[in-house]
Amino acid sequence: MGARARLITTSLTAAVTVSAVVVMADVESADVDPLGEAAGGIAASFGDAWVAEESMAAPEPIEGHVDEPVRATARLKIRVSG
Amino acid sequence: MLRTVERLAMGSRAVVSADLDARCIAAAHGLIVVSERRWSRFLGDSVVSIVRAATSPVIVDEATAAILDFAAHGAALTDHWFDPGLRNTGGCLHRQFVAASPLLDLGGVAKGWTADLVADRLVTDGATVALADIGGDVRVRSQRPVLVECEAPDQRSKSAIFAVRDAGIAMSGPTRQASHLIDPSSGRPAQARVALVVARSAAGAEVLATAAAVAPLGEAIAFLERVGAAAWLIESDGSTRVTGQPDRFLIEAGWLAEDSTRAWREARCPMS
Numbered sequence: 001m002g003a004r005a006r007l008i009t010t011s012l013t014a015a016v017t018v019s020a021v022v023v024m025a026d027v028e029s030a031d032v033d034p035l036g037e038a039a040g041g042i043a044a045s046f047g048d049a050w051v052a053e054e055s056m057a058a059p060e061p062i063e064g065h066v067d068e069p070v071r072a073t074a075r076l077k078i079r080v081s082g
Numbered sequence: 083m084l085r086t087v088e089r090l091a092m093g094s095r096a097v098v099s100a101d102l103d104a105r106c107i108a109a110a111h112g113l114i115v116v117s118e119r120r121w122s123r124f125l126g127d128s129v130v131s132i133v134r135a136a137t138s139p140v141i142v143d144e145a146t147a148a149i150l151d152f153a154a155h156g157a158a159l160t161d162h163w164f165d166p167g168l169r170n171t172g173g174c175l176h177r178q179f180v181a182a183s184p185l186l187d188l189g190g191v192a193k194g195w196t197a198d199l200v201a202d203r204l205v206t207d208g209a210t211v212a213l214a215d216i217g218g219d220v221r222v223r224s225q226r227p228v229l230v231e232c233e234a235p236d237q238r239s240k241s242a243i244f245a246v247r248d249a250g251i252a253m254s255g256p257t258r259q260a261s262h263l264i265d266p267s268s269g270r271p272a273q274a275r276v277a278l279v280v281a282r283s284a285a286g287a288e289v290l291a292t293a294a295a296v297a298p299l300g301e302a303i304a305f306l307e308r309v310g311a312a313a314w315l316i317e318s319d320g321s322t323r324v325t326g327q328p329d330r331f332l333i334e335a336g337w338l339a340e341d342s343t344r345a346w347r348e349a350r351c352p353m354s
Binding site: 054058061068 | 084112113116117120143144145151152155156159199211218220224226227228229230231232233245246247248249250251252253278280281282283285286287289290309310311312326327328330331333
């Protein structure tokens with residue numbers, strides 16, 4: 001697993017040649033990219049400027065009394081490493 | 083029954099919780115592993131490392147192109163106080179073509195983005211309660227309220243607790259020991275404040291928290307208000323500014339306690 005790269009050469013015009021490194025995520029023997037598949041709509045849509053801005057807006061709050069909350073274990077804390 | 087699996091991934095503690103069987107939870111954790119292999123700058127064969135080392139434009143996979151475009155939008159929306167190090171600040175040059183960018187670092191935004199992907203995957207698999215917490219970048223998608231605990235920066239004060247159904251939450255800033263944030267305007271360690279953001283996605287919250295931790299206060303307030311985020315900005319002297327009514331999401335104030343919001347919280351008080 002990991003990324004692999006290969007060099008390709010693309011002719012843009014007869015006079016100009018541009019070399020580009022092609023990076024392709026290696027998803028082992030599967031033809032389906034798990035990240036791309038998981039992304040479904042969101043990866044594609046989050047790449048859109050308007051949707052990116054929407055994703056930063058505050059969500060809808062829970063109105064009124066909070067009944068039977070799920071006590072999940074998410075724990076926000078400041079990271080030291082990036 | 084809520085099933086929770088915690089592992090180390092992306093250099094952090096990664097927690098996945100959902101009302102699904104173990105196989106689905108494992109598959110969701112697998113996404114985090116794939117994400118790390120692709121977007122970590124610490125792995126020499128990751129896509130990010132290849133873009134950093136390249137000397138000419140790079141063609142990347144669709145998922146990477148999407149997160150790069152998102153990061154570029156995040157930079158623009160925060161007036162570039164969030165800086166992923168993309169040489170072309172507009173994102174991809176064309177479709178999946180990316181400019182060689184020796185300073186590219188998706189760091190926190192990859193954690194938030196992956197938390198969003200994991201939560202979406204869990205819901206697609208049938209979860210009614212889904213939570214992903216990757217190193218403190220949290221995404222919740224649930225039909226019932228989920229309580230998220232937020233430790234104080236000094237790790238001694240009482241935690242704050244949020245109640246959300248569909249939200250991303252992230253916090254950024256200096257610890258008591260050190261600041262890991264770089265001021266993009268100077269390239270030096272930032273004189274940062276603590277920024278705690280509640281948004282519709284973990285990736286969005288992460289971008290805003292990182293930018294708001296280092297931007298001048300007026301600019302931080304400006305871009306937070308522009309996108310409509312809810313946030314606390316806490317200076318080193320303890321003074322606090324809020325924007326977007328973040329107390330709407332608080333269930334227990336803990337270290338975020340403010341007299342002005344106490345009455346509102348006491349009216350709900352589900353923790354007692």
